[in-house]
Amino acid sequence: MKLILSLAWRNLGRNKSRSLVVFLSMALGVWAGIFLMGWASGINQARTQSAIQGYLGDGHVNDSGYVQEMAVAAFIPNGDSVADVLRQQPGIAAVSARLSLSTMAQTTSGSAGLQIIGVRPTEEESVFTVKKSITTGTFLTDTNRAFMGMVIGDELAKRMGLQLGDPLVITFQDHQGVVHSALYSVEGTYDGSSNRIEEATAFVRRDPLADIIQLQGAVHDIVFKTTHPEGLKDSVAHWRAKLFPYSVRTWREVSPDMGYADEVMSQALLLFMLIILLAMAFGILNTMLMAILERRHELGMLMAVGLNKHKLFQLVVVETILLSGIGLPLGLLLGHVTLEITSRTGISLAAFEQGLAEFGISSVIYPKVVMEWYLPVAAMVFVLSFLAALYPAKKAVSLNPIESMRIL
């Protein structure tokens, strides 16, 4: 094997420019693939984190009826007590108990469907970043108000031409089917994690809302934040037992599309990498075929003097793997360094800010370094190189020594 390795290695130097082209193309391909994987992963992570911190939380506790239909009647009657039990659990960082109602909001300029979330501001701020995203006014902290305050999204404010202090009336049914109307005024506006959220979700104080629908102490939705999000699945299993018969769900279960995107991202990105490498493998196959054709005389001579087909096959395979493999470390290194730098500095996409906001993505992307990918990428390079070597190797072993030696 040492002879094969030595011969294969030296053969790479026979046509230096060709080997250099393959080396650089492999390095650039791996670099581009690794960077794009990190980039896409960064976008996905930003989107997921934005959703978790902005409106999703790490998990939710609900009545099972609320899980199925988000029905107003599916509330937890002793919601505050349940929230207190949850707060006592190890691993719980913060809890916000909320009322949630589907309403119709009307202003002098029009109307819109609006999901009203009744919260206690301090609880909500402990779970979500909503206070940080306030763009005008306050997050339900102004006590000197003539009307009850409401915090609406920037997009809704823009669409309905609302400003701070402007009145709006919401109409909704309570759990008994009784229709209520309530007059609110805009107390603040927020920049949410997506335009969709900003248009459809508004916040009010929970207790006055509970007075209107006569559900003091009851809640629809208990949202929690954990101290160790990575152990969420195991923790939730434990909390389910404690909070029976209520439903305890992780954010993945609450928002399956978000969870699914997160789960399939790695496979999708590796598939993407595989496609890049597959295209490169054909280039390598072509290079090796050319090399075999150019060396027919020499290979014929080697077969004549006693190089058997098994060793010749090995020679071509090892040469192909070396040819593609030497570009791999450089590509990985370049990809890693690029991701390390850009994951700190971020990459600004200010020009696409509005479009990205539609998807809940910030205009500054922080690519993510995922070192677990390097091994699968390296394995793919070696496997594809091996596959790319098979056809040239087959061509080589099928050479006839006599005919090959006639070619000069």
Place this chain on the structure above:
Amino acid sequence: MNLIELHSLSKIYTETASEVVAVDNLSLRVGEREFTALVGPSGCGKTTLLNLIGGLDRPTKGSVWVNGTDLSTLNDTQLVDFRLHRIGFVFQAYNLVPVLSALENTALIMELQGMGKREREKRAMELLDAVGMADKSHHRPGQLSGGQQQRVAVARALASKPSFILADEPTANLDSKNTATLLDIMLDLNRSEGTTFLFSTHDPRVVEKARRTIHLEDGRVLQDSHPV
């Protein structure tokens, strides 16, 4: 004892519309320690005959016996192994691996045979010394003249301690000085080591040095100076 025996050997190449008889019902014996030249015009069957004896090609009819082994009984893998251990080859030109030094080229066959590094390098140096190339052992073929390359090829052919060496037009690309040098080396090895040489040539300077000359024409033996 006969080293090589050819019994009613024929090789016929079938082309689209005709058959080409390269070797025609040829019988021949070559003994040990011989220094034999196969001569004849181009196309008379010299190279085909060497290919058949070297197990590089299979006869259409007849049999080739080398050292008591009928080559027709060996499969392709066994033939490769047979060539590796029993036969030394010297080809017309361009028969060294360009990325290996003279020493590595000489040691190549021994490495394929599985010989240890120290042992094969020692023997390779001895062989290079025997062909007058010890001082250029670390030169690659591209840094050597045609004559020097052929001397390394002879050293490589001897490396496996073969039963005999087959050389196809070994001096065809050499000038007169290099031809003389190469022939002297081959003759010296024949005399001192007892190495059997069977080579094809149409160079009169080579024919002069041969102790036995076999004239071929149309795939048959026309004349044999010292038949066994």
